Amino acid sequence: MRIELDVNGEQLEADVWAGESLLYVLRERLGLPGSKNACEQGECGSCSVLLDGELVCACLVLAAQAEGHEVVTVEGLAGAEGLHPVQAAFARAGAVQCGFCTPGLVVTTAHLLERNPDPSEDEIREALSGNLCRCTGYAKIFDAVKLAAGT
């Protein structure tokens, strides 16, 4: 089936099988591999994207479900002036090691700060509780969120 998706402000089209997830379509059909496939079962958050501004796991959204809705991925966060403040903060704070969780965390953090511009560390932990990281132990990720909140 052919579907139309609004991704990062652009109207895109793809031929998809009914069972294909939004994640698969983004990565394999639309040339947007930034969202990651660590589990594809909604258990790790590495595929986090915004769907009409809500934070979702793209691996559990069927591509057909996303038709007619706005999708924002990590690739859509940077602007004309360069990196999104959250991206710059993650890089500077040492919150990136292997980087596999990073796109999901960057999207989740951007979503958090839009709703709660000055979160406490407890609020940060709760908001990020759906994103697993295996490398960092999360400490510098919290630093990055605070750094981004300050800018």
Place this chain on the structure above:
Amino acid sequence: MSAPPARKLQLGRVGETVQRVDAIPKVTGEFAFSSDLFAAGMLWGHTVRSPHAHARIVSIDISQAVPMPGVQAVLTHEDVPGAKHYGLEFPDQPVLAIDRVRYFGEPVALVAAEHPEQARRAASRIAVEYEPLEPIVDAERALAQEELHPNRPTSGHGYREDPRPNVVRTMVVRHGDPDAEGDVSVSGVYELGIQDQAFLGPESGLAIPDGEGGIDIYVATQWLHVDRDQVAPCLDLEPERVRIHLAGVGGAFGGREDLSMQIHGAMLALRTNRPVKIVYNRQESFVGHIHRHPARIWAEHRADRDGKLKCVRMRILLDGGAYASSSTAVTSNAASFACGPYAVENALLESTCVYTNNPPCGAMRGFGAVQTCFAGEAQMDKLAAALGVDPVELRLRNALAPGDTLPTGQKLTGSLPVAEVIRRCAAIPVPEPDGLPRDAIRLPGGSGNVTRGEGVRRGVGFAVGFKNIGYSEGFDDYTAARVRLFTDRSGGLVAEVHCAAAEVGQGVSNVLVQVARTELDIVDDVLLAPHTTATVDSAGSASASRMTWMSSGAVRLACAAVREELDRRGGSLDPGEEIDIERIYRHPRTTPLDPETGQVTGERAHVAFACAAMRVVAEVDTELGLVRVAWIGTAQDVGKALNPQAVHGQIEGGTAQGVGLALMEEIQTEDGLITNASFTDYLIPTALDMPRVVAELVEDAEPDAPYGVKGVGEPPTVVSTAAVVAALRAATGRELARVPVRPEHLAGL
């Protein structure tokens, strides 16, 4: 002329915190992990795996799969062009199962198709007839059961003779008088479950045939050249015709030391003459790589009334699962570090690893020392209690010092500041307990909202651990680096560094750049060439906390040679002129431990050592058995922090993995089947489970290492499980001899 690249490397020298050279592409999503690779005309490969832990293969019928839509190849063991077996240290593992499967998930057949779903559907039509066999699932009983590998692949390698069935290796360390008595003796039996590396990036890669019978394999791995040396014979190709290129690695922690899709992808690519990509899903990842060895440990510690250790006796049984992987080295490590970083005159340490039909085990961060640290530190706390001595004081009284002799007979000639690490850790101020009432989120139970403080008890634990840095027992370990110096179009002097050191997230790419910038501070820019077997010799493995040391040494040697040559040419290069030199770095030699006594046969069996001390504050809801790790403070012996921010990152991450083993991580098996192969059922710490880690870096230079550096990745994982459980014991009074500790072990006090 075209403009310079938009992103400029932020360069710094050794000792500075420098932003990761790959940080920007990783935060924008542009960084290409091995699962992101794409090639025109690419096929998707899929692996058919055994549903049995132990079975005879009666027949494999691929006839229903071959004609299915999109299918381009279906392969079995008959299609393996060369050697049918491979292995990291012993070639005991079939590329594709031949007449028998020995673990749940063992690869049996391969499919390549146009779409991954087509490959999966075709895979489900491959009819494998199995005759299930009784699986061997108990490590102790395995020593008296039928041999899983009757040809005993690990014997005859200079190891101790142990004729019992299914022994992968036995190591005995006999030091002084193993029967020496003390005034006090404490004993225990300890157990650790199977831990998984649970790296987030799934096993994946892309194999591209070169059109001339050779192959390029882009893969997430820890050691490019050892991959090549296993792949080539199985493909019946000369090593030069198999080129391994490092693709972006989504974490490793030991789980990528063994091959995953390399041979499989190459076979499919060479058969179809098209690029083939293989990506494991999460369930497949859990069964598709080796795990940390589960262990049972019997320990007895004897000490004098003044707290001095008199004798340590420990027996360690490791379940290695179906194939050897790096088990022989894990076995050796477990015994070598069983006494902990303490001076002990007398010891009898015996470590045995067995074959079973349980999931195969091999390298995971800590490599045998995690298991013995858990047992040994529990024993030290028991001793402290029996003697009425403060637990920290007891450790200080026994701390190893330069010039001391280890239980292996090796004299400590390098750096190992155990006492200082203990003191610095003990000196970190522990915060006052958070008062009550407080938000449920800051109490055990977290977001479950289960308490306002009822039943909560606080406990503080302290542990110390150590292990070796680098490979051991005579392994000829080396790292090559190649530096090419040239003048670029704008007239700047540029150094291009080629080193196959695998960047797995630990930050070694920055190490290479920072070292080059320091040693060749005359250049305008340092570029990092892609990591590949094609342009440089082996860098060895990103494991054993060795890579920073070894790659710094290699890059430094190559830079020095380049500098010397530049001076010889008058100090400058004309456009088009270049200097290109490769150098190989080796650490001081080691020799094997004696198979009978476990004592050194030369000056050293291990290159160097690093230690860490850790204090953990934990709160336990004693009615529900729920835990909150409230605070962690640690001091670690790092030699020299090449990049302090990165070192702290390694400590924080390594600690989290130990917290996971302490509280929640265990691969569950039933008759050899893995029953919890998902992130729903194999739990790793979330952002709510990890506190901040206050870390003191103790920089005591390692004399034999470049810049005095030591590896930092493993010590925090070695010590953290022991420290967390010590805190739980303090809070609950329970013995807690097994990890992971679950609510049912703590509830109902």
Place this chain on the structure above:
Amino acid sequence: MKFVRPESPEAAASSLGNGSVALAGGTDLVPMLRDGLVQADELVFLRDVVPRGVQSGRIGAGTTLAELEVDPELPQALREACAASASPQLRSMGTIGGNLLQATRCWYWRLRFPCYLHGGDRCHARQGTHREHAIFGNDRCASAHPSDPAAALLALGARLQTTRRELPVADLYRLPTEENRNLTALERDELILELDVPTPDASVYLKAMDRRAWSFALVGVAAARFGAETRLALAGVAPVPWLLENPSALEQSTPLPGTAYKVEIARALVRRALASLPTT
């Protein structure tokens, strides 16, 4: 597989069965499709036909957990149960209707062992690894029901409106029998449309988990006080959400050797839940 968008709830309901499966948020269904636990030739997309949103105590079954967790009109137990469920990402997509109907996490069932729920004649968990399993209603199947909101709605005495009838949430669930292994009582072509949730004087939800976030309940306890009566319902202790007559009913539990600890946890959580409810 086809993806269809029906015109009305009735059209959606009547098309179900024979390989046509309802899809709302997808957080429970999509992984099961991938794992082969559910076979579907057709996915019937419910988003535009099942009511969504909260209006004067009536909750559309298509409302997400994220929407429910922040609605100040709703009882605290329901809000807390939603907030404690899953992860932020899953709560954005998961609907309350789908959440009530989610499948057990029992790994024997999920790995398709030929167990009682799959139509076989034994419960593999009983002899196997069962630390996450049931302490009530477990003589045939020892699986545990994973839904937190279901326990809250049971304690609140909520009622469901389906395309066919109106029923108390308690009647949505059933223990499996020899003739019928289903854990829910919905007809194949029946859809949940709305929930009617009474307003209690006070309510609370407490959840004990294996880690501090993002896990299924070892034991979840919902308590709701209506005047002099307090209702208790538990998640994670039986194949279905379990109404507890009173705290001492825990003494009638039938734990397995590996689930006895859940009785301890349940006792403590019930006591704390009751203690946290204001008495007037």
